[in-house]
Amino acid sequence: MSSDTLTLHYAPQTRASTARVLLDELGAPYELDILNMHAGELKSPAFLAINPLGKVPTLTHGDTVVTESVAIALYLGDLFPQAGLTPMPGDPRRGAYLRWMTIYAACFEPAVIDKAAGHVPSAVQSPYGTYEGVVDLLAGQLGKAAYLLGDEITVADIHWGAALHWTLMFNLVLDLPVFTDYTRRVTSRESFQKVFADDARLATEHEAAAGAAAAAS
Numbered sequence: 001m002s003s004d005t006l007t008l009h010y011a012p013q014t015r016a017s018t019a020r021v022l023l024d025e026l027g028a029p030y031e032l033d034i035l036n037m038h039a040g041e042l043k044s045p046a047f048l049a050i051n052p053l054g055k056v057p058t059l060t061h062g063d064t065v066v067t068e069s070v071a072i073a074l075y076l077g078d079l080f081p082q083a084g085l086t087p088m089p090g091d092p093r094r095g096a097y098l099r100w101m102t103i104y105a106a107c108f109e110p111a112v113i114d115k116a117a118g119h120v121p122s123a124v125q126s127p128y129g130t131y132e133g134v135v136d137l138l139a140g141q142l143g144k145a146a147y148l149l150g151d152e153i154t155v156a157d158i159h160w161g162a163a164l165h166w167t168l169m170f171n172l173v174l175d176l177p178v179f180t181d182y183t184r185r186v187t188s189r190e191s192f193q194k195v196f197a198d199d200a201r202l203a204t205e206h207e208a209a210a211g212a213a214a215a216a217s
């Protein structure tokens with residue numbers, strides 16, 4: 001393994017799946033370190049030494065460790081600009097790109113997690129305002145064009161398409177056509193379909209292996 005190898009520490013059917021789709025879309029060479037979440041492998045000492053939070057996705061690039069899906073997406077997008085999916089500095093879309101990636105981590109995800117937990121924080125104290133405000137903001141943006149930043153797909157759409165896929169699946173956002181059409185447009189790509197299929201296989205294997213280990217103990 002060369003020192004600049006990209007390794008995605010991975011568990012199927014998690015936020016790490018998005019990073020894997022993105023690596024494929026970018027044409028990046030990478031290795032997968034497949035971990036069985038059901039067997040506790042995300043909390044093993046070896047993995048905690050890489051990411052003390054014991055979470056995936058985690059990306060290592062030589063000695064560099066990148067955690068947090070949005071940071072990983074931004075890092076990879078900048079590393080592979082030749083794929084044509086990254087609004088790089090100088091591109092007029094760069095500001096909106098950074099804004100929407102940050103809205104995902106700082107506003108959308110906290111809002112849907114609060115919603116799932118039945119927690120309604122004060123709109124003034126909450127870093128995202130209200131759940132309804134965030135969802136309306138997103139619906140308004142997606143209603144303007146085929147993709148988040150216009151007519152061309154970017155890294156931001158790989159991220160948001162995957163996010164809407166799981167939030168629609170868990171009924172955390174309303175299945176408005178503006179969300180379902182966009183999600184279908186993004187996740188029908190070959191890259192997503194390949195990862196979804198492989199994840200289904202891996203998840204079945206992992207559950208069986210964890211079940212067998214539990215039964216034997």
Ligand SMILES: N[C@@H](CCC(=O)N[C@@H](CS)C(=O)NCC(=O)O)C(=O)O
Nearest residue numbers: 014015042054055056057068069070
């Ligand atoms: N804020 C993190 C969230 C990562 C996260 O929660 N990952 C989940 C899988 S979707 C995980 O690793 N869960 C395992 C655990 O907490 O034990 C990110 O965006 O990367």
